[in-house]
Amino acid sequence: MTMILIGQYDSPFVRRVGVALRLYDLPFEHRPWSVFGDADLVRAYNPVTKVPVLVLADGDVIIESHMMLDYLDSLVPPERRLFPAEEPHRRRALKVASLGMGLAEKSVSLFYERRLHEVVSETWSERCSMQIRSVAAELDRQCRERSSPFWFGEAPGHADIAVAVAVRFAGDVLPGMLDPAHHPGLLAFAARMEDLPVMQEISQPFAAPA
Numbered sequence: 541m542t543m544i545l546i547g548q549y550d551s552p553f554v555r556r557v558g559v560a561l562r563l564y565d566l567p568f569e570h571r572p573w574s575v576f577g578d579a580d581l582v583r584a585y586n587p588v589t590k591v592p593v594l595v596l597a598d599g600d601v602i603i604e605s606h607m608m609l610d611y612l613d614s615l616v617p618p619e620r621r622l623f624p625a626e627e628p629h630r631r632r633a634l635k636v637a638s639l640g641m642g643l644a645e646k647s648v649s650l651f652y653e654r655r656l657h658e659v660v661s662e663t664w665s666e667r668c669s670m671q672i673r674s675v676a677a678e679l680d681r682q683c684r685e686r687s688s689p690f691w692f693g694e695a696p697g698h699a700d701i702a703v704a705v706a707v708r709f710a711g712d713v714l715p716g717m718l719d720p721a722h723h724p725g726l727l728a729f730a731a732r733m734e735d736l737p738v739m740q741e742i743s744q745p746f747a748a749p750a
Contacts, residue, residue, distance in 0.1 A: 541599070543568040546582060547591030549744035550712070552644040552705035553605040554592040558742040559701050560612050560622060576749040605641070609698055622697040629692050633699040636682070636691055640702030643675045644709050651713040655748065669717070672710065676723045679703055683725035696733065704733035712746035 545561065545568050547554030561568050573581050575589055583589045586603045594602045594611070602608045613621040623637075624630045650668035654660055682691075691699045707730035710718055720727050733739055 541597050543597055544571055544593075544595040545569070546571045546573050546585060546593035546595070548572045548574055548747075549742055550709075550746040551591055552702075552709040553641070555705045555742055555744075556698070556701050557592050557594060557605055557608045557612075559705070559738055560609055560698065562738045562742055563622065563696075564612055564616055564620070566612065566615065572744075574749070606637070622701070623699075624692050624697070633692055633697060636679070636699035637702040639675050639679055640699070640704075640706040643672060643679070643703075644706040646671045646675070647706070647710040647714055647717075672714070672717055673722075676707075676710075676718055676726055680723040680726040683729045696736065700729075700733060704730045704739065708734060709746070713748075 543561070543566065545554065545558055549555045549558060549572070558570065571581075573591070575582055575591055579589055582591060582593065585593045585595060585601050588603065590603065592603075592605055592608065594608045596602065596611075602611055609622070613623060618625045623633050646668050650665060650672065653664055653668065688694060690696045691703075703726070707718065707726060718727060734743075
């Protein structure tokens, strides 16, 4: 049995795992189930009814994207791992990846606040918007100060992937939130990442839930 990745690639959390699996050349089956249209199927593997879900070859299940990446890193030699092995680069990469996923999480929160509530909370919306812009400003600063093509060297790692998938998602669900005039380095970096063949393969246009 090969691993099974459950979830659609318009989710940045699913997409980052799919990209890592491809970069590691690890075989897997992709089941593009939605937590809306396929909730019962997802719930059979994850009672929280969230994606991604990674079903391992032995049938065990991992239900959080960072834990999935930690597991996948354990399957390859240290020199191939997409998080740096040595400190302080490892904790710095973890921080960048966390910032990227924080950007994605706040984008999810703001999107659903606007889509699902008939009366939108302006307080919550402004808070989410501020958090998104604050994270984007910090990532933009780091992008412009970077001395290598990718955050920690000559090849993309988990940190780069996290930032790229988060920026793509924010752009899809919150058009105009990330402004090229304010985040030029970040948006240019994300665009270069999206040009990579693996990013183009593991990709899906955003489909808003009905």
